[in-house]
Amino acid sequence: MSTPAPDVVRSAYAQLAVTDLAKARWFWVDMLGFHVQYENADSLYLRGTDELTHHSLVLRKGDIAALDHLSYRVRTTEDVDKAEKFFTELGRPVKRLKKGEGTVGVGDAVRVVDPLGFPVEFFHEIERGERLIQRYDLHRGAQIARLDHFNICTPDIPAAYAHYRSLGFGCSETIEGDEHELYAAWMYRKQTVHDVAFTGGAGPRLHHLGVATHESHQVLRTADIFGALHEEKHIERGPGRHGVSNAFYVYLRDPDGHRVEIYTSDYYTGDPDHETYRWNVHDDRRRDFWGNAVIESWYKEATPVLDLDGRQQPVSSSLLDESAVQVGADGLG
Amino acid sequence: MSTPAPDVVRSAYAQLAVTDLAKARWFWVDMLGFHVQYENADSLYLRGTDELTHHSLVLRKGDIAALDHLSYRVRTTEDVDKAEKFFTELGRPVKRLKKGEGTVGVGDAVRVVDPLGFPVEFFHEIERGERLIQRYDLHRGAQIARLDHFNICTPDIPAAYAHYRSLGFGCSETIEGDEHELYAAWMYRKQTVHDVAFTGGAGPRLHHLGVATHESHQVLRTADIFGALHEEKHIERGPGRHGVSNAFYVYLRDPDGHRVEIYTSDYYTGDPDHETYRWNVHDDRRRDFWGNAVIESWYKEATPVLDLDGRQQPVSSSLLDESAVQVGADGLG
């Protein structure tokens, strides 16, 4: 394709529809420690305490639990125009939003349904938030520092990989079969392991949001707080060490079932010749470095996504099923 | 019974028979970081780096993997005599060992088969080891500080409870059914949650040895090192937070299948009126505070025990089966 891709800086925010805003606030603000930057009758605008832009998560009251859109920040205002042209040329639905028409705090933006069926926004301008990095007195709960990545379910991993390559993303790690068939991939623009990753499965659906803390003990404390309140049902998987990315994690489900990963300590990927690290699907350390089994719901359940008019997108089935691979403790057959 | 019980100070050491001493050395010394205090052709005498007595673990080359004996330190030399009388009066097998006849480094001792069928030793005198508490340069692997407790499988938990009460042990925590039928109990002499605990199941068998580290990150590092060497099969359960005891743990299996718990951070129990904390068997946080399922092997598998002549003891079945209780993610039915 001749149209140049926008210069994506990083995964910037996600907007989720939640069915009970009070319950969502308990989970994301009281328990996880997100900072409330702005709120109105039907929305909460949240950020982690390391983040200097207006929000990294918007929770909107909705009739069904769903993903409104994922949003990437681009380098310049011109890159917003480039994004519009790029997806128009691909024949995808595209919607331009002037400052004030879209999400609070965000300037001029373009929203598209990408070739994978996901609602995705690109913007450059965003309001700043007061620096809270050293306001340790305000760090509570899981002490979330920042959004780290999006993880999406899609039936055709090679297609997802090709699409994000065309947007200039590098690939840090993959899970592959013996014939190098692609089961999963982790792709980045910022200098971490990923801004977006693909989990094979029926899609388009949102698998999870990954949010970062600084140290492992904060992940443990997150789980402890849920146990303390006898709300351990929100803990779906972990804590554990990922083989892929090497990060220490715990997966939680919010009151609507949206999945979030508390994630700490991956590695630098900013060198120009950074090589992809390839895991074989039969290595039982790929999903948990300690060989612990992956719970079935983690592979099977995910959040539906909306189109640009707020209608739920239909879902296609997966081509390859990683969870069907019988590996040590991890087989779910 | 009129015979006074010996004044037990603490769980002091365990002696395990292992079938391959080199493999056992790799696991306990290289990976877990036990300090080798003494060794000869067929034995290793090990201790944690906080321990000031000669050993807390003896590994003996044997034909089958088994427990030789558990050993408690008593307050005075007279308490060794009291132990001899106490178990003689109970009609149990008793064997007196003068200094030099028994375990290296240990003085005058008495060994018995206790009413639960376990080979147990009582001694007072033991050689000292050089202080390694602050030899951080020698702390490696799991950085084991000290032995914490024994956990034994026995079919009749109330009988085990009564026996250890008669030896003056306090009870910190229990797991109980709705009618207060006892599924498990944690009992102590030193001022921690336990020196010995009982897991319901076929017995007498050794469920595990519990060894202490100072902080949670040392437990995580233990698991990471096994993953690094693709030896994650040695990780059986966890890391996780216990409901009972509140400690952070990981369970490993040594090359012979002996189970060890790396355990950190329980609480003080030294007050004279310390109350027992009772968990209901239907609380899915009792075994894992985060509600994670307990793997079946953890309930079912254990180490056989020998009698005073080194013959394997027969095993009786359990009266109550905690693993059959269907609770949340933890049901194994």
Place this chain on the structure above:
Amino acid sequence: MSTPAPDVVRSAYAQLAVTDLAKARWFWVDMLGFHVQYENADSLYLRGTDELTHHSLVLRKGDIAALDHLSYRVRTTEDVDKAEKFFTELGRPVKRLKKGEGTVGVGDAVRVVDPLGFPVEFFHEIERGERLIQRYDLHRGAQIARLDHFNICTPDIPAAYAHYRSLGFGCSETIEGDEHELYAAWMYRKQTVHDVAFTGGAGPRLHHLGVATHESHQVLRTADIFGALHEEKHIERGPGRHGVSNAFYVYLRDPDGHRVEIYTSDYYTGDPDHETYRWNVHDDRRRDFWGNAVIESWYKEATPVLDLDGRQQPVSSSLLDESAVQVGADGLG
């Protein structure tokens, strides 16, 4: 002396006079995370979240900042009588308090001025508090688990040592000169490094209260929270690693100048033949294992103590001055 000593279980609580109860509450409750068990117009009764008895710290509104009394729990009610006789025979001031006459929550007690000039209480009976060990949702600030020890300034260390030996205390560590002259000592009844320690200096004065957390990162977080609020003036010394006790620490000063040590991770001392570990006063690791200098105020400043009628006790000068020993970075000449 023929009178038997009371059987002391542990250091149990301290009562401090503070000049501004609201400011003291900010420091001890909001910042350090003590749990408010009970309060009335002029007092706060606080405990750490691992503690199961009514309080370990009482803050009383007073005209001057001072120590009201230190308090030890004894094993039985008879030991309260023994304490009364023991100090009466020593010719010290003694005051008996029936339940309801003394501190809220505490039963029958005896208060004395001990031979070192300190106001000290002995009691057995105390109300219980709800178990908060696993209420991680309530753990905040420094996440104080429990009182660990008292540290007192006294001019005659050998006299202090002899007095506490007569009360049955063991000695875990000392700082000694080349001729074994005693500069400082750490003494215990519970199975930790100490319940009480002596710092050479003008006395009787309270050097500090030591309160325990579970892990090092909680000590770091404590310091971070004070920095965040630009209240770093409350941080007097550390964080650092002690040579003596091996614990990781930070020393803070409350709004009245009372010193508190946040302290984590010492070692087990419960064996009957536990040996004293002796530091030479010229080893610059004794006070800070990393050789960092001790700030002069830490040696020189302390809290005055009251007598049984609430009058401030006069102070005598020290016989030996550890801070005058010129050692590496630690010399204060």
Place this chain on the structure above:
Amino acid sequence: MSTPAPDVVRSAYAQLAVTDLAKARWFWVDMLGFHVQYENADSLYLRGTDELTHHSLVLRKGDIAALDHLSYRVRTTEDVDKAEKFFTELGRPVKRLKKGEGTVGVGDAVRVVDPLGFPVEFFHEIERGERLIQRYDLHRGAQIARLDHFNICTPDIPAAYAHYRSLGFGCSETIEGDEHELYAAWMYRKQTVHDVAFTGGAGPRLHHLGVATHESHQVLRTADIFGALHEEKHIERGPGRHGVSNAFYVYLRDPDGHRVEIYTSDYYTGDPDHETYRWNVHDDRRRDFWGNAVIESWYKEATPVLDLDGRQQPVSSSLLDESAVQVGADGLG
């Protein structure tokens, strides 16, 4: 200037002359845990265990302790040419090194004496090293993950700032006087707080190398290991929390006096409009967030630098002296 600057990716490695290679090996390899990638009779090539390129530190046997050169990786081979032109046009000494003529493992490179008097190299091509990120079994000592930054002493901070701006560096933080006179600045290309920082003082001298670990407990362990071996003299300052950068640190001196900072946990700076955070020189939290004093040697001592022919560079005095600012505990007047 019209000549375009090379596109710098990150600070890549430093080459130090050490007077005793065996002692240097003890410090950097045994104690800090650097991995030896390559060695010959007079040099050690080291990297951290997260690093995927050949080395981040070269230790060369020399007659005096000095900095041979700092080295930045650039994005393409053309950027090496750009660097040559850029510094030639500035009238600075420039030396081109073909692959094999310079440092082992590095391809075509250019070395210059920059306008601040520092020997600096720019290269693109470098050999890869085996992935050790998850070889936890090989992580030892300080468990260094990667080089983080260079910190240089220079008498004219505004000139240093202007030079690195001309090379395309962003500025994350500064220390400034009341009239915004610049005392210190932190500048970056990769998405962390810095690749290079400037400490006001006689220069050109190397203040320190900053090397990263993942978590705070690894910094504490580093200090503990030095204390354990009674080598605490190598600990110069800290551990502590920086105000600037928010990182947790300890400063060590190697056997030749070269200073290294063990550094953990700063924050993301990759957004295109990342704002500079400005500290006032009178805020005593700027250098230590807890208000602890900075030791005088840390301000005054540094490593001399060599020119392109290996001769020691002369040093000019500082224009502004931050250490003369009397602030709380931090005044050194």
